[in-house]
Amino acid sequence: QVQLVESGGGLVQGGGSLRLSCVVSGGTFSTYTMAWFRQAPGKELEFVATITWSSSATRYADSVKDRFTISRDNAKNTLYLQMNSLKPEDTAVYYCAARPGELSKISGLYDYWGQGSQVTVSS
Numbered sequence: 001q002v003q004l005v006e007s008g009g010g011l012v013q014g015g016g017s018l019r020l021s022c023v024v025s026g027g028t029f030s031t032y033t034m035a036w037f038r039q040a041p042g043k044e045l046e047f048v049a050t051i052t053w054s055s056s057a058t059r060y061a062d063s064v065k066d067r068f069t070i071s072r073d074n075a076k077n078t079l080y081l082q083m084n085s086l087k088p089e090d091t092a093v094y095y096c097a098a099r100p101g102e103l104s105k106i107s108g109l110y111d112y113w114g115q116g117s118q119v120t121v122s123s
Helices: none
Strands: 005-007 011-014 020-023 033-041 048-052 057-060 068-073 078-083 092-099 117-122
Touching: 005 092, 020 033, 020 092, 020 117, 033 068, 033 078, 048 068, 048 078, 057 068, 078 092
Parallel strands: 011 117
Antiparallel strands: 005 020, 020 078, 033 048, 033 092, 048 057, 068 078, 092 117
């Protein structure tokens, strides 16, 4: 059974930084495409970033490009999301997700999900 556990969320002032982590167990992390999604109160789930199994390619939502960086450490079965220059509109629950396939921005194509980590950015 594949399990994903996020950590690193919290409360931060606007302009600040946070780093989310997602540890994967029970599967073959090094073969998965990984992604981050987020859901703000009253809004739909939104794509944030995705990375190939080898870290050879990444994709970002326009709203986070140049501020967020997705990365992974296959030796540690861990996915990261470095978030800089945070804005109040980045406030959301952030989810990591995994799929044994190509890069995708579509949440429905991901097979495995974490429980989410709350990020709150104050103005």
